[in-house]
Structures are given as C-alpha cells and as structure tokens.
C-alpha cells in the first residue's frame with residue numbers, strides 16, 4: 001500500500017478509467033495544458049489528447065450541460081469545476097437536466113456524469129471563494145453526492161462514480177489536495193453509499209465528513225487523553241443518500257451524537273443527520289444530539305474573523321464536554 | 328423533395344395539425360393537465376428540417392413545444408397522446424408530460440422546460456458523436472427568445488470552437504410568450520448573432536416547406552460533412568397562444584390573419600393540387616380519415632391506457 005497525496009489519488013482514478021474506457025473524458029477550466037489548478041489532471045492532456053482532456057471556456061453552465069448531453073450518448077465525462085463557488089452557475093444543468101432526465105423520460109435517458117469540485121474555507125479567500133455547497137447538492141433527488149476525507153476515499157469514490165450510471169457530485173476540499181494517505185496498490189472501489197468508522201469508540205459518536213472528519217479525530221484524541229471520553233468517529237463520505245443504517249448502528253452503540261460540519265447549520269448535513277437519528281433511534285439517546293457548525297455568515301476575509309466563523313476540533317471538544325456536564 | 332414524398336409529408340403535416348387541435352380539446356375537457364404548448368402554424372419548420380435530416384438516426388432535442396418533433400422522429404402518436412394523459416403507456420411513462428416527451432429508441436432526446444436548457448445538451452450530443460465517430464448530427468430546435476439566455480452564447484462559442492456536429496434551428500415566431508421580439512432582443516434577426524461566433528447561418532421563410540427543406544439540406548450537409556455547427560433561422564408564427572392560458576392580447580387579429588394566409592399546410596396543399604398530385608376532395612377525405620384515426624386509435628388508446636402504479640412512484644430516480 002503506497003502513501004500518495006490526495007491529488008495523486010484523484011489523478012490515478014482518472015488515468016486508470018481513461019485508459020480502460022475511451023468514452024471516459026474529462027473537462028474543465030485549465031485542466032489540460034495547464035495540468036489542473038490542483039494538479040488532479042496532470043499529464044492527462046499529454047497522454048490522452050485534447051479531444052478527451054478538454055480545456056473549456058469559462059462557461060460552467062455551458063460545459064456542464066455539454067457533459068450531460070454527451071452522457072446521453074454513453075460518454076462518461078468527468079467535469080472539474082474549479083471551485084464550488086462557481087458551481088452555482090452550473091446548477092441549472094445539474095438539477096434541471098442531469099438529476100431529472102432519468103425520471104422525466106421514464107427511465108429512457110441517463111446522465112452518467114461526474115462533477116468534482118473543491119469547496120470549503122481555505123486561507124482567507126473571502127466570501128466568494130469559501131462556499132461549502134454540499135448541503136445544496138444533497139437535497140436534490142436524482143443526484144448522488146459523495147465527499148472524500150482522504151486519498152483512499154478520493155480514489156475509490158471517483159472510480160465508483162465514473163462507473164455509476166447516475167450523476168455524481170464529488171465534494172472535495174481546497175486544503176486537502178496535498179494530504180497524504182495510504183491507497184491500495186490494486187484497483188479499489190468504494191461504494192457510493194455508506195459510511196466508515198474512522199475511529200471506534202463507546203461513549204459518543206462524532207459524525208463528520210470531508211475536512212470535519214479530521215477535526216473529529218483530533219477531538220477524539222483530546223477527549224480520550226484529557227477527559228477519559230472514548231469517542232467513536234463516523235465518516236459520512238456519502239451525503240446523498242446518507243447511510244441511515246450506519247448512523248443508527250453507531251448511535252445505538254454510543255447513545256450520544258454530535259455532528260461536525262464546516263458549513264453553516266441551516267438546512268445542512270447536521271440537520272439531516274439529526275432528523276435521521278430522530279427517526280431511526282430516538283429512544284437510544286441518552287442526551288440531545290448537537291451540531292458544531294460554521295457561523296451563519298458569508299466567510300470574512302480577516303484571518304481572525306475567518307477562524308471564528310468556522311468550527312475546529314476545539315469547538316467539538318467543548319461541545320462534548322458540555323454534553324457530558326464537564327464544561 | 329420529390330413530389331411523391333411531398334404527398335406523404337402533407338399527410339403527416341395534417342396529422343400533426345389535427346393531433347395538436349385534438350390536444351386543445353382534451354385540455355379543455357381536463358383530460359390533459361399542466362402546461363400545453365401547441366404547434367399549429369409552425370409545422371413547415373420541423374417538417375422541412377426533418378425531411379432533410381435522417382429521423383431516427385440523427386439526435387433531436389427541443390423545448391416544451393415538443394409533440395410534433397417527437398412524432399417526426401418516429402414516436403407513436405398514441406404514446407405521445409398517452410403521455411399527455413399521464414398514462415403508463417405514454418412515451419415517458421406518464422412521468423414527463425407535455426413538456427417532457429422522450430423517445431430514446433427513435434433518438435428523440437427530449438423536450439425540456441427551461442428556456443435555453445437544451446442548447447448545451449445538444450452540443451454535448453455533438454461532442455459524443457464526434458468522439459464515437461458516427462455520421463449522425465444533433466439537431467436542436469428552439470425558439471427565438473431562448474437566444475437571450477447565457478446558455479445560448481456559451482454553447483455557440485463551444486460548438487464553433489470544437490466544430491461540433493450540431494444544427495441549431497431557431498423557430499422565430501416573433502414572440503416569447505407575450506413579449507414581441509423587438510421588445511426583448513436588440514438584434515431581431517437572429518442569424519446575425521452568429522457572426523459573433525463564426526458560425527455559418529441562414530434565415531429563410533419558415534412557412535413554405537420547400538424553402539425550409541432547401542435551406543435545411545444545405546445546413547444538414549454542412550454539419551454532416553464535418554464543417555461544424557450551423558444556425559438556421561426560420562421565420563414563422565404560432566396561431567394559438569403561447570400555452571393554454573394565453574388570450575393573445577399582445578398582438579392584433581390582423582397580424583394573425585396575415586400569417587394565416589400563409590398557412591404551411593395550405594401552401595403545400597395548393598402546390599400539390601396545382602401539380603395534379605391531389606384534388607381538393609382527396610385532401611378533405613384525407614383530413615377526415617386522419618381525424619378518425621386520431622379519435623378511434625390515438626385518443627382511444629390514451630383514454631383506455633392504465634395509470635402508472637403509485638407503488639412505482641420512486642422508480643427511475645436513480646439507476647437500479
């Protein structure tokens with residue numbers, strides 16, 4: 001098992017699938033000659049040529065729609081949208097065309113496209129480059145949403161997404177492309193539905209996804225070492241659909257739940273997980289579940305304000321201690 | 328077009344007209360729900376183009392005014408009517424409705440309700456054809472007002488840049504719902520907008536099927552021979568309101584009468600009568616026969632077909 005970077009894992013999935021199937025293509029702004037903003041398509045242009053590695057104009061709605069139309073005829077496009085903040089411009093095609101075409105055609109057409117895009121708060125990028133949009137995508141019937149927290153998941157989920165006949169949105173993170181992690185040397189597929197226990201524990205479940213999984217893991221270490229609380233961390237790498245069974249299983253074991261999300265709380269992953277806990281295992285609970293979310297503000301530029309807007313491992317520890325009556 | 332073909336075309340045009348008029352009636356009877364956009368007046372556009380293209384082979388996509396385009400690609404009028412009735416036997420299994428007719432086996436790739444939405448989808452089909460190396464083309468029929476969407480401009484740029492095999496047919500009926508084109512659009516001749524994208528374009532009379540056919544032949548040849556996209560603007564008029572709730576207060580009855588004098592079906596009929604291919608009596612008999620077919624087969628089929636099963640409500644959301 002080799003340790004590689006997140007971007008290398010994404011690149012490897014592209015490369016293997018493009019080598020296997022001539023109908024797998026990729027497109028996006030600066031992904032070809034320039035090699036990709038985050039290097040996720042580095043070298044593909046040289047290897048597969050401009051017909052399959054397309055540098056697009058800055059027309060997010062246009063090229064996303066083009067990918068959907070190509071998908072109707074069996075092409076499997078992997079679309080990179082440079083930043084999720086720009087994915088708003090592609091919403092019409094993603095929601096009105098890709099997500100609905102199977103249904104409104106009575107199962108005749110499908111849009112087997114993958115849209116990958118980094119979101120999240122990086123380093124003082126300001127309000128228009130710090131959006132966390134997974135919650136917008138996960139509420140749309142007909143669209144799958146996954147969000148990897150490490151290179152292995154990035155590789156395994158992209159492999160599965162390319163093979164899927166449904167449109168899949170992959171929510172990546174600007175800060176995670178250089179993260180290192182082990183990826184199996186052999187071909188590996190992570191199912192598009194499910195969750196993973198990132199750290200087993202017994203006293204509380206910390207639910208995270210993408211970057212917040214890492215906050216949860218840090219918090220779990222602190223809770224264990226300094227406060228004698230043994231937290232389980234569940235990685236919700238699939239946001240649509242959410243893994244109801246996995247959520248239930250963990251809460252039934254720990255009887256407490258906290259959801260950590262980088263996004264603002266309203267209409268978010270946290271609200272949805274809480275609703276599932278209510279529906280699936282309310283009577284298992286020893287305490288009311290809590291959310292640790294971003295403040296409901298556009299992300300500020302100022303470094304201190306930006307930090308204050310987005311949660312951290314410390315906030316998770318605080319919230320857990322409060323729940324246990326220790327704060 | 329050969330004279331013998333023209334007779335067949337006339338017959339199908341009458342069918343399209345009577346089909347749409349029958350939809351109007353069914354809507355009034357509340358058999359059809361939702362929005363209903365009818366095609367009478369514009370028939371020569373779709374017929375002329377599809378006569379020059381290869382229905383069932385070329386991929387066709389359009390907006391919400393889509394019944395006739397679907398039938399022209401090969402969709403069974405019975406399945407289209409059943410779709411309007413929301414029946415399981417409808418061509419979209421009752422899940423689509425009037426604005427979302429689909430017939431993938433005949434390469435009718437759907438009707439879409441978001442104005443301008445099909446532009447990039449058509450370009451994508453062109454891209455797929457190019458990758459797979461077929462001799463099909465993608466044909467995108469949309470209205471004049473759709474050209475004010477961003478998707479139009481983004482698509483034209485990409486289609487020209489990558490020489491995609493797409494024929495864009497602009498059915499310019501002078502209105503987007505109730506807004507006249509000169510009140511919404513700075514450049515009213517739509518073909519002129521193509522010089523911004525270096526796309527070959529033409530504008531012709533959309534009421535005379537022979538004129539449409541000749542122009543479409545050139546356009547289709549251009550696209551099929553690998554020269555890239557083509558934009559064909561057809562000047563036409565819709566007789567009825569935009570949809571069923573439209574009382575047409577934004578235009579004069581004189582204007583309507585003026586256009587009805589150039590009815591696409593009558594233009595073709597009179598030409599065939601003059602050429603001795605058909606008599607007025609034969610034409611009238613044909614109309615009657617078509618009405619009978621629509622009543623006794625098409626409508627009957629829709630009426631008698633089963634509703635979709637509520638247990639199947641969540642089918643077709645995701646792949647199995």
Ligand SMILES: Cc1ncc(C[n+]2csc(CCOP(=O)(O)OP(=O)(O)O)c2C)c(N)n1
Pocket residue numbers: 392440441442443469470471472473474498500502503504569
């Ligand atoms: C994105 C979007 N905006 C507005 C509408 C409402 N709408 C439906 S049809 C239409 C006019 C379109 O006119 P045109 O493109 O000329 O086509 P026509 O109906 O004349 O064939 C409008 C504004 C819509 N369906 N989609």
Ligand SMILES: [Mg+2]
Pocket residue numbers: 470471472498499500501502503504
């Ligand atoms: Mg119009």
